[in-house]
Amino acid sequence: MTLDRRSFIKMIGGASTAALAGCAGAPAVSSGAAAELMPKSSGRRVVVVGGGYGGTIAARYVRMLDASIEVVLIERNKEYVSCPFSNYYLGGLIKDLSPLTIGYDKLAANHGIKMVYAEVTGIDPAAKVVTTNSGTLTYDRLILSPGIDFRNEEIEGYTEEASHVMPHAWKAGPQTIALRKQLLDMRDGGNVIISMPLVPYRCPPGPYERTCMIAHYLKQHKPKSKLFLLDANPDVVAKKPLFMKAWNTYYKDIVSYVPAKKVTKVDAATKTLFVEGIEDHKADVVNFIPPQRAGHIAVAAGLVGEDKKWCPVNATTFESTLHKGIHVIGDASIAGAMPKSGYSANSEAKVCATNVVALMNGKETVELSGINVCYSAINDHESISVAGVYKVADGKIIGVPNSGGISPVDFSQTKLEHIYAESWLKNILTEMST
Amino acid sequence: MTMKWSQWALVAGALAIPAMVNAMPPTPAMLSNACAGCHGVHGASAGPSMPSLSNQSKVAIVEAMKKFKSGERPSTVMGRLAKGYSDADFEAMGEFFAKQKIHFTQQTLDAAKVAKGAALQEKNCQRCHLEDGKEGKDDSPVMASQWLPYMQIQMDQYLSGKRKMPEKMAEKVKPLSKEELDALLHFYASVKK
Numbered sequence: 001m002t003l004d005r006r007s008f009i010k011m012i013g014g015a016s017t018a019a020l021a022g023c024a025g026a027p028a029v030s031s032g033a034a035a036e037l038m039p040k041s042s043g044r045r046v047v048v049v050g051g052g053y054g055g056t057i058a059a060r061y062v063r064m065l066d067a068s069i070e071v072v073l074i075e076r077n078k079e080y081v082s083c084p085f086s087n088y089y090l091g092g093l094i095k096d097l098s099p100l101t102i103g104y105d106k107l108a109a110n111h112g113i114k115m116v117y118a119e120v121t122g123i124d125p126a127a128k129v130v131t132t133n134s135g136t137l138t139y140d141r142l143i144l145s146p147g148i149d150f151r152n153e154e155i156e157g158y159t160e161e162a163s164h165v166m167p168h169a170w171k172a173g174p175q176t177i178a179l180r181k182q183l184l185d186m187r188d189g190g191n192v193i194i195s196m197p198l199v200p201y202r203c204p205p206g207p208y209e210r211t212c213m214i215a216h217y218l219k220q221h222k223p224k225s226k227l228f229l230l231d232a233n234p235d236v237v238a239k240k241p242l243f244m245k246a247w248n249t250y251y252k253d254i255v256s257y258v259p260a261k262k263v264t265k266v267d268a269a270t271k272t273l274f275v276e277g278i279e280d281h282k283a284d285v286v287n288f289i290p291p292q293r294a295g296h297i298a299v300a301a302g303l304v305g306e307d308k309k310w311c312p313v314n315a316t317t318f319e320s321t322l323h324k325g326i327h328v329i330g331d332a333s334i335a336g337a338m339p340k341s342g343y344s345a346n347s348e349a350k351v352c353a354t355n356v357v358a359l360m361n362g363k364e365t366v367e368l369s370g371i372n373v374c375y376s377a378i379n380d381h382e383s384i385s386v387a388g389v390y391k392v393a394d395g396k397i398i399g400v401p402n403s404g405g406i407s408p409v410d411f412s413q414t415k416l417e418h419i420y421a422e423s424w425l426k427n428i429l430t431e432m433s434t
Numbered sequence: 435m436t437m438k439w440s441q442w443a444l445v446a447g448a449l450a451i452p453a454m455v456n457a458m459p460p461t462p463a464m465l466s467n468a469c470a471g472c473h474g475v476h477g478a479s480a481g482p483s484m485p486s487l488s489n490q491s492k493v494a495i496v497e498a499m500k501k502f503k504s505g506e507r508p509s510t511v512m513g514r515l516a517k518g519y520s521d522a523d524f525e526a527m528g529e530f531f532a533k534q535k536i537h538f539t540q541q542t543l544d545a546a547k548v549a550k551g552a553a554l555q556e557k558n559c560q561r562c563h564l565e566d567g568k569e570g571k572d573d574s575p576v577m578a579s580q581w582l583p584y585m586q587i588q589m590d591q592y593l594s595g596k597r598k599m600p601e602k603m604a605e606k607v608k609p610l611s612k613e614e615l616d617a618l619l620h621f622y623a624s625v626k627k
């Protein structure tokens with residue numbers, strides 16, 4: 001169920017006012033509290049929630065595949081800042097976040113997508129109504145790509161305030177800028193800690209790339225400083241031989257990799273992390289990346305599975321196995337072997353859009369064929385990658401056997417990959433914003 | 435006998451989502467759309483180093499994919515990706531990209547080099563890279579309006595021997611200076627309409 005008891009009561013309370021306001025045509029239950037934002041223009045409507053790596057592409061491809069379907073994209077922010085390449089900013093490879101920032105005007109104009117800038121606060125799967133802080137919207141099918149939120153409650157002492165003192169920078173924007181500023185302000189000889197959660201979390205290679213990028217900055221500007229990566233996992237979980245080699249080759253005197261350090265408590269006042277009640281670690285700059293789950297709205301709408309974290313979906317349509325008519329893509333979904341990455345979200349969005357359009361037209365659905373590639377920079381002129389091709393077998397998404405894998409460990413391709421990585425960003429952001 | 439919980443879940447799942455059973459195998463568009471994150475929508479690359487695939491000749495794509503897969507053609511990432519597909523998939527993707535309209539790129543190019551290349555191409559390259567590079571012939575790729583940095587990387591790989599040059603192309607390329615070759619690539623990058 002989507003609404004907790006309090007908001008339900010609030011809604012009932014608001015019902016009479018709404019009735020007076022003459023909320024004509026609005027469906028039952030959820031329409032009570034807020035007016036319908038945008039009555040359906042045509043027969044059929046897809047609502048997409050979240051204008052990030054998954055949502056923009058889903059909205060675009062539904063329109064590209066069938067322009068007779070009305071598409072409304074709901075996003076809380078007017079601008080989106082890409083997490084991919086935000087580590088470049090921490091390393092000083094780019095001066096600001098402007099190359100990573102996109103708006104929605106061109107996308108909306110080019111494809112006839114209707115933008116609604118609002119916070120989605122509830123979903124009623126039975127009535128097919130989305131509630132936002134500025135009104136409600138009805139849908140025939142809903143595509144949700146809300147990304148992640150943090151499991152703050154699992155970390156003792158971790159509050160909103162603590163996240164400003166020890167920025168996670170795991171959603172790009174002000175958090176990334178705050179972390180960069182702390183690094184710039186730190187004295188030479190100061191210590192930095194990156195603390196990362198157990199799998200699964202957004203972007204498996206992300207914390208390791210960040211280690212390279214921050215170490216790259218320290219090596220140039222604060223050579224007496226040290227960087228400790230406290231990994232909750234027992235070992236490096238992505239591109240291990242490549243990252244190990246990068247740390248040993250370029251950052252031997254700076255980086256210490258410390259596995260199996262699961263942080264369970266923090267003290268923001270002293271920038272201290274506590275590891276399962278046995279030890280504590282303090283530093284001048286602490287980048288604490290908390291454990292994660294699907295974006296709050298997916299939890300509120302009852303779309304997360306038994307783990308209470310991620311959304312189980314059909315491997316072909318990405319339709320929730322818990323609520324019909326709602327499709328979940330990107331980080332929030334359980335997409336089998338496909339990792340939680342921007343490229344995966346992009347690829348899943350196209351599969352989902354194809355099948356949403358097929359279902360709405362009573363056509364046969366099409367099996368998934370997906371790709372993921374994640375580039376990681378290891379310094380200012382070399383990058384490494386992991387690649388995968390995915391298909392469906394026995395109702396599950398699996399990697400195609402004997403395909404994909406990581407860059408050669410001899411680093412023979414790193415310079416070329418650094419060049420191609422920049423074009424990857426250009427192409428994928430262009431696809432999202434035009 | 436009582437059913438285990440997991441078995442019940444399976445039965446319920448199958449009833450709830452019949453679509454899964456009916457899904458048809460990946461279509462050419464399904465296969466090819468996954469490439470767009472790098473190569474651009476329908477293969478129209480926003481550049482500057484990722485090659486456009488839109489309007490590329492089908493044979494050139496199929497041949498490139500087979501050579502990436504076998505390792506005959508060097509690559510950073512395409513070899514790892516090509517291993518995930520069959521020859522039939524390559525045909526489907528080749529056809530998909532070949533029928534997309536050509537993507538004219540906006541590149542800043544040195545006009546003097548473009549002019550120099552234009553004068554050289556007819557005698558040296560046109561036999562295979564037809565119509566100012568707008569048409570492919572057999573496995574010769576379309577190069578009109580292709581991104582310059584991409585073609586420069588490829589030419590470097592040919593000259594260093596990492597990528598094997600077709601013999602007849604080598605006959606034409608070998609006598610030319612580096613400057614002349616670069617001028618030729620500038621010319622192809624500049625082709626519009």
Ligand SMILES: Cc1cc2nc3c(=O)[nH]c(=O)nc-3n(C[C@H](O)[C@H](O)[C@H](O)COP(=O)(O)OP(=O)(O)OC[C@H]3O[C@@H](n4cnc5c(N)ncnc54)[C@H](O)[C@@H]3O)c2cc1C
Nearest residue numbers: 050052053054076083084120146147203330331341342343
């Ligand atoms: C440091 C870092 C580096 C990374 N590097 C790479 C990389 O190199 N390559 C790669 O492929 N991936 C990378 N990733 C992973 C990538 O960022 C994510 O996997 C991707 O963003 C997931 O897309 P998504 O659509 O699921 O979520 P997002 O892109 O986060 O989009 C979610 C959107 O939904 C909106 N939203 C959420 N809830 C609501 C609501 N209730 N109402 C309205 N709007 C809402 C949000 O504002 C947001 O715009 C990286 C991640 C990090 C943190």
